Structure formats: C-alpha cells, structure tokens
Amino acid sequence: MALSNEIIKQKLSEKFGEDLTGWEEPYGMLTFSSNKDLNLKVLQFLYDDPELQFRFLTDICAVHYPEKKGEELAVVYHLHNLIDNIRIRFKIYTDINIPDVFSASALYSAANWMERETYDFYGVNFVGHPNLKRILNVDDMEYFPMRKEFPLEDQTRIDKDDEMFGRS
Amino acid sequence: MPRPVQYNITEKPIETPIGMVEGPEGFTGEGFFASKLSDVVGLARKNSIWPLPFATSCCGIEFMALMGSHYDLARFGSERVSFSPRQCDLLMVMGTIAKKMAPIVKQVYLQMAEPRWVLAMGACASSGGIFDTYSVLQGIDQIIPVDVYVPGCPPRPEAVLDGFMKVQDLVGKESLRRRNSDRYRELMESYGIQ
Numbered sequence: 001m002a003l004s005n006e007i008i009k010q011k012l013s014e015k016f017g018e019d020l021t022g023w024e025e026p027y028g029m030l031t032f033s034s035n036k037d038l039n040l041k042v043l044q045f046l047y048d049d050p051e052l053q054f055r056f057l058t059d060i061c062a063v064h065y066p067e068k069k070g071e072e073l074a075v076v077y078h079l080h081n082l083i084d085n086i087r088i089r090f091k092i093y094t095d096i097n098i099p100d101v102f103s104a105s106a107l108y109s110a111a112n113w114m115e116r117e118t119y120d121f122y123g124v125n126f127v128g129h130p131n132l133k134r135i136l137n138v139d140d141m142e143y144f145p146m147r148k149e150f151p152l153e154d155q156t157r158i159d160k161d162d163e164m165f166g167r168s
Numbered sequence: 169m170p171r172p173v174q175y176n177i178t179e180k181p182i183e184t185p186i187g188m189v190e191g192p193e194g195f196t197g198e199g200f201f202a203s204k205l206s207d208v209v210g211l212a213r214k215n216s217i218w219p220l221p222f223a224t225s226c227c228g229i230e231f232m233a234l235m236g237s238h239y240d241l242a243r244f245g246s247e248r249v250s251f252s253p254r255q256c257d258l259l260m261v262m263g264t265i266a267k268k269m270a271p272i273v274k275q276v277y278l279q280m281a282e283p284r285w286v287l288a289m290g291a292c293a294s295s296g297g298i299f300d301t302y303s304v305l306q307g308i309d310q311i312i313p314v315d316v317y318v319p320g321c322p323p324r325p326e327a328v329l330d331g332f333m334k335v336q337d338l339v340g341k342e343s344l345r346r347r348n349s350d351r352y353r354e355l356m357e358s359y360g361i362q
Contacts, residue, residue, distance in 0.1 A: 136268075136303075137267075137268070137302075137303060138267045138268050141302075145302040145303070150302070152300075152301055152302065153300045153301065153302075154296065154300055154301060154302055154304065154306050156306060156310075157296065157300060157306045159295070160300070
C-alpha cells in the first residue's frame with residue numbers, strides 16, 4: 001500500500017505521541033512541528049523507518065516571526081521520500097536570544113551548506129555543525145540580513161532622498 | 169504590406185576609404201615635423217585602448233552587441249579585448265557588483281599597469297541601480313576610482329560608444345605627469361591603494 005499522509009501521521013504519533021504538534025496539510029503537504037530539542041530524533045526516525053524512508057533533504061530554511069515571543073525563529077525542514085514521491089515539512093521554533101538548534105549535517109550531508117546559509121541569513125546557531133560560517137554574504141558582515149529588524153536597503157548610501165520615494 | 173525601406177537606398181560615395189585620425193598640432197617643414205611628445209603619446213594611447221571587460225549581467229550583453237559588427241568597437245582601435253589585466257588600459261565594469269565580488273574587482277584593477285582607466289557602464293556599476301540592498305555594492309566608485317560613467321539600464325551600445333569616446337578624450341588630453349602628481353597619489357590613497 002502506498003504511503004499516504006495519514007500513515008505518516010499515524011506512525012509519527014505512535015512514536016512521538018503528544019510531542020508533535022501543529023498538524024496541518026496546506027495544499028496536501030503534511031506539515032507538523034515539534035520541540036526544538038527533538039529535531040534530530042524526529043529526523044532520524046523519518047530517515048530510518050523502513051516505510052517512511054525520508055532520505056532526501058530538499059531544503060532547510062528559517063522564518064523570522066518578530067511577534068511570536070519566545071519562538072521568533074522557525075527552522076523548516078523539507079523532506080522528500082523519493083520512492084513514494086511524498087514530501088513533508090517539519091518545523092521547529094526557537095527563541096531568537098538562544099538560537100541553538102542541533103545540526104542535521106551528520107544525518108543529511110546536504111544539510112551542511114543549507115545550515116550555513118540559514119546561519120548566514122538568520123543567525124541560527126547549529127550545534128554540532130563542522131564548519132558553521134557565512135556562505136553567501138561577505139565574511140565581515142556583522143548582522144543577519146533577513147531578520148526583520150534590519151532594513152533591506154544598504155545603509156551606506158547617502159544620496160537617496162526619502163521624500164523622493166514617498167517614505168518620509 | 170511590406171515595411172518601406174528607409175535606409176541605404178541610395179548609394180553614397182565613400183569620402184575617405186580608410187578612417188584616419190588627425191595628426192597632432194605641430195611645426196612642419198621639409199623632411200621634419202616637430203610636435204609635443206605628450207600629444208604624440210596621447211594620440212597613440214587613445215587610439216589603441218585595450219579594454220578589459222568585467223561583465224557580470226545584462227550590461228555585458230549590450231557590450232557583446234557593442235563588440236559585434238553592427239556597432240563595432242574595433243573602429244576605435246579597441247578590437248583587442250583582453251582578459252589579462254596586466255596588458256589592459258581600460259577596465260570596463262558592466263553590471264551589478266555584489267559586495268562579495270568587490271575585492272575581485274579591486275584586485276583586477278590593481279593588477280592592471282599604469283596608466284589605467286575605468287569605465288562604469290550602467291546604473292548598477294555606477295550607483296547600485298535598483299539593487300539598493302544589503303548584498304550589492306552601491307557603485308564601484310566605493311572601491312576604485314572611475315573615469316567615465318555611462319548611465320542607462322542597460323545603456324544602448326551607442327551610449328557606451330559615447331562613453332568610450334569620452335575615455336578617449338581623457339586619454340588623449342592627459343598630462344604625462346598626472347600619474348606622478350601628488351593629487352593622483354592622494355586619490356589612490358583615498359582608495360587605500362599603495
């Protein structure tokens with residue numbers, strides 16, 4: 001029998017019970033979240049289970065929600081089962097003041113660069129990553145540009161008159 | 169109905185078969201010609217500028233049109249486009265320069281031998297253009313001195329030709345002592361060069 005969202009949800013609930021929350025299926029894609037300390041256990045289970053076999057890490061990204069106190073940063077894992085062609089989305093939330101998350105780079109080699117990118121733009125500190133440094137931005141950048149407290153525009157520019165852009 | 173042909177319908181006699189550059193002003197007599205050395209050097213330099221194209225985006229595509237037969241930069245003595253900075257006179261920066269690429273642009277500039285000139289083509293190279301964002305350099309004049317800016321997004325090849333002719337003007341009229349002057353040294357020091 002082909003793998004379906006119901007079976008995945010059932011297997012995960014059997015294993016982790018009430019630890020997994022926020023179940024939803026936007027556009028048919030199973031999405032759930034957990035405590036950030038559980039992320040490696042959940043990923044390992046999804047990888048190892050002979051039926052689930054989520055062995056392909058499509059993407060890791062982060063989202064900044066400034067209004068959610070205590071869980072400002074979300075780290076999102078996109079996983080793909082290549083045999084049954086099913087994708088799922090797994091989220092964890094962390095406090096922006098303690099952005100420590102366990103690194104998945106030992107489990108998925110692809111996570112190495114993805115976590116570096118996530119660190120580069122959001123400052124998520126992946127504990128256990130072998131080489132956590134900036135990957136896309138200049139090395140001497142002093143902030144994490146995708147966090148919402150930082151303006152998009154380059155702050156070194158002095159020739160721009162705000163009135164001309166209707167934002168004074 | 170076919171579009172009426174507007175150009176090249178009457179044959180024009182060629183006035184001069186080969187484009188010739190005017191010689192410098194000077195004193196001529198039987199068997200000799202006396203002029204200023206700087207004029208002769210300027211004349212030689214400005215009609216054999218070797219450009220180094222540093223093309224990173226759409227402006228580079230316009231530059232390819234500029235090098236092609238229709239616009240033909242070779243008419244200005246610049247058919248020799250070189251990718252070796254040590255042999256080039258003119259650095260043509262065309263396109264968005266990300267902050268991460270800035271040290272490479274500067275390194276290429278440093279590898280060029282004096283005298284060297286820089287042309288910034290397009291809005292991005294001149295000012296950052298529409299990319300007013302944390303990752304893009306807001307104009308290459310933040311890292312290297314620029315001689316001529318060509319506006320446009322991207323500029324048409326004619327605009328680049330015009331900019332190139334402005335460079336030729338600068339090259340032809342430049343004093344031979346300029347590169348040894350204090351003012352030039354100050355300019356270089358303001359960019360942290362030497």
